[in-house]
Amino acid sequence: MATLYDTLGVPAHATDDEIKRAYRKAAMKWHPDRNHGAEDVARAAFQEIKDAYAILSDAGQREVYDTVYAEQMREWEAEHMRRQRTQAEREAVARAADEAAYAAMVSIAIRFADQGHNRDVLFGVLLGRQCEAQRAAQIADSVAALQAARRDEAHAAQKAQRASRTGKRAQTAEAGADEREPQEPAQETGAAPTASKRTAGQTEAQATPHDTPHSNRANHARRDESASDVHPASTLGNLWFQFLNGLKF
Structure with missing residues (x-):
């Protein structure tokens, strides 16, 4: 002014x-x-x-x-x-009315898309509801793309579930196969220490090739003691033999 x-x-x-x-x-x-x-x-x-x-x-x-x-x-x-x-x-009133009309058109498009209709059908339905051509095309494209994305996501989830079930079955089969494997005999486990003892004895014998008479008697006495510890019946037999020899003298 x-x-x-x-x-x-x-x-x-x-x-x-x-x-x-x-x-x-x-x-x-x-x-x-x-x-x-x-x-x-x-x-x-x-x-x-x-x-x-x-x-x-x-x-x-x-x-x-x-x-x-x-x-x-x-x-x-x-x-x-x-x-x-x-x-x-x-x-504000006009904008609210426009937003409400837009939401109603989107709801209609989603309902028809959930029934399996493609984009062209959605576009035709919106035109039949007095929706503007440009807006109808925009809504039909958006809803069709959303529906396709949902289908792809559902297929991906199903594929992941199948893969998970297949992996669990494979793990179960492997666990059953491990339980059915035969176990090694217990004798072999006990034989190893005997062989070790035998090897240790041979090594000790080889380490002292020149034994004195005294050491021979000591070794003989240790063998008798070991034999008596291992075989109690042999010990009693030896005592009985000494008793008989004592009667002779």
């Missing part, structure tokens, strides 16, 4: 001298004699400049103008705010 100050090109707090200088400059610029070929436009602009200067150059008229203009500006701003608020409310 242009003001008289805007017509002269000065701020609202301009002094009288600033208003006078601005008027002279604007009058020279828009004087009809200086605008050949555009006299009508220049004449209208020049008249506005004269009217603005006539009001602003008079202190009383300027004060009245400022008061009236301020009040008019307040009213204009209030009206402008009301219009903006009303327009915003209308836009």
Whole structure:
């Protein structure tokens, strides 16, 4: 909304001298004699400049103008705010209605897609429901793509489940095969220490090839003791034999 100050090109707090200088400059610029070929436009602009200067150059008229203009500006701003608020409310209502209509069309498309219909059928159904062609195509494409993604996800999940069941059956079969394997005889386990003892004895015998008579008697006594420890019946037999020999002497 242009003001008289805007017509002269000065701020609202301009002094009288600033208003006078601005008027002279604007009058020279828009004087009809200086605008050949555009006299009508220049004449209208020049008249506005004269009217603005006539009001602003008079202190009383300027004060009245400022008061009236301020009040008019307040009213204009209030009206402008009301219009903006009303327009915003209308836009909100229209947007809500549009979103509701869009959601309804999407719901219809999803319902038909769940029944196994393809994209072309969805598009035709939406057109039959008075849906705009561009929006119907957009909804049909989106719903068809969503349905295809869901089918792929379901197939992938089924494939993963089958693979998991196959792996569990394989593990169960391997566990059963391990349980059916024959175990090694226990005798072999006990034979190893005997062989070890026998080897240790041979090593000890080889380590002392030159035994003295005393050591032979000691070894003979140790063998008798070992034999008596291992075979109790032999020990009793030896004692009985010594007893008989004692009777002879």
